[in-house]
Amino acid sequence: MDVNLEISSEDFKRNFFGKKPLLMRGACCTEDFSWHDANGIFARRDVMANDFKLSSDGIIPKSRYVESYWDIGELRHRLIRPAVYDALRDGATLIANKIKNEPIVESLARQIGRFTGCQVVSSAYAAFGTRDSFRAHWDTRDVFAFQLIGRKRWIVYEPSLPDPIYTQQSKDYEQIYPCPEKPCMDFVLEAGDLFYLPRGWWHNPLPLGEPTFHVSLGVFPPLAMDYLAWAVGRAPSFAALRKAIPDWEQGQIPIATMARHIADFLCSPENYHQFRDEHRAAMRLDSPLAIDILGDPSGVNMLDEQRVQISSNNLDDLEKNYVIANGTKVKLDGTGLATIRLIAQMPGISVGKLLERLPGIDPLKLRVLVADLCRQDVLEVVE
Numbered sequence: 001m002d003v004n005l006e007i008s009s010e011d012f013k014r015n016f017f018g019k020k021p022l023l024m025r026g027a028c029c030t031e032d033f034s035w036h037d038a039n040g041i042f043a044r045r046d047v048m049a050n051d052f053k054l055s056s057d058g059i060i061p062k063s064r065y066v067e068s069y070w071d072i073g074e075l076r077h078r079l080i081r082p083a084v085y086d087a088l089r090d091g092a093t094l095i096a097n098k099i100k101n102e103p104i105v106e107s108l109a110r111q112i113g114r115f116t117g118c119q120v121v122s123s124a125y126a127a128f129g130t131r132d133s134f135r136a137h138w139d140t141r142d143v144f145a146f147q148l149i150g151r152k153r154w155i156v157y158e159p160s161l162p163d164p165i166y167t168q169q170s171k172d173y174e175q176i177y178p179c180p181e182k183p184c185m186d187f188v189l190e191a192g193d194l195f196y197l198p199r200g201w202w203h204n205p206l207p208l209g210e211p212t213f214h215v216s217l218g219v220f221p222p223l224a225m226d227y228l229a230w231a232v233g234r235a236p237s238f239a240a241l242r243k244a245i246p247d248w249e250q251g252q253i254p255i256a257t258m259a260r261h262i263a264d265f266l267c268s269p270e271n272y273h274q275f276r277d278e279h280r281a282a283m284r285l286d287s288p289l290a291i292d293i294l295g296d297p298s299g300v301n302m303l304d305e306q307r308v309q310i311s312s313n314n315l316d317d318l319e320k321n322y323v324i325a326n327g328t329k330v331k332l333d334g335t336g337l338a339t340i341r342l343i344a345q346m347p348g349i350s351v352g353k354l355l356e357r358l359p360g361i362d363p364l365k366l367r368v369l370v371a372d373l374c375r376q377d378v379l380e381v382v383e
């Protein structure tokens with residue numbers, strides 16, 4: 001499913017990312033998305049996992065809608081269909097968090113991942129009643145909500161605790177930082193619309209008594225405190241940080257020296273970029289398996305019609321002649337750089353088109369390079 005964002009990534013990062021909400025009407029075409037797809041997404045989840053929930057005035061205990069049974073010597077779990085249907089008819093919301101291996105959801109996640117340069121975690125929500133599933137709350141991650149079926153009313157309020165982190169859930173903090181009385185946005189998200197909401201902004205998405213299905217993509221940029229923790233992890237290499245500080249008398253000089261060292265360390269762009277590279281190297285994407293193409297020793301070449309894309313959300317490293325994807329950092333020579341740049345510009349480009357657009361590169365060399373990068377999980381074949 002192609003997402004059409006009428007704002008550049010740079011413009012979004014400068015003016016909206018982590019700063020304020022953005023409503024993008026008609027960002028994706030949902031004509032081909034149906035309840036068949038939505039049912040499939042829920043049906044393929046592990047119903048016993050904490051990521052699978054039925055919510056109605058709080059989370060409904062699994063024992064009320066999941067049964068266990070013996071399947072030829074194997075203990076399995078399945079939804080008690082009548083219980084799920086009754087709960088939904090009574091206004092409950094069905095929720096799947098941390099969705100993996102779902103091509104439609106993965107396609108949306110990949111496009112938002114590229115747009116933001118961040119790791120993305122996907123969730124899906126279905127409801128048919130009028131009841132709000134969570135009442136007003138804030139999330140501790142920035143969220144892109146794609147309305148794929150039906151409509152939902154969103155009431156949004158400004159943050160009372162800016163930039164909350166995962167330990168600062170609104171249910172635990174709402175007494176000290178209550179939701180503002182006046183909403184700043186109140187609108188109906190229609191099928192095909194996309195709504196970006198930074199973490200900390202209060203919101204209450206309300207079903208309108210009609211079928212609704214939306215996919216919510218949480219994005220996770222590295223935080224300043226992650227950078228500090230990373231810097232502290234490197235502390236033992238600096239002598240002042242190994243000093244004993246048994247009392248203030250003996251401690252104040254080493255503490256002042258340490259503070260200066262940490263401040264200098266954090267303010268170095270080289271150190272920041274090292275941190276950023278390590279953060280990126282820790283990211284993994286759901287690259288599709290292609291054992292027939294990449295696992296068969298007799299298949300030496302990629303076919304012309306085979307389409308490929310880069311298996312990474314961060315391509316700004318190309319300026320420095322390398323790419324980091326699924327834990328692998330690949331230094332690129334002239335051929336590699338020209339190839340990867342073209343694939344970055346045209347995700348899903350076919351091998352035939354690559355050969356056509358790069359006439360200066362020996363075709364066999366180019367095919368071998370693309371196949372090698374696919375096998376290394378730096379490129380991925382597109383289905």
Ligand SMILES: [Fe+2]
Nearest residue numbers: 137138139203
């Ligand atoms: Fe939320």
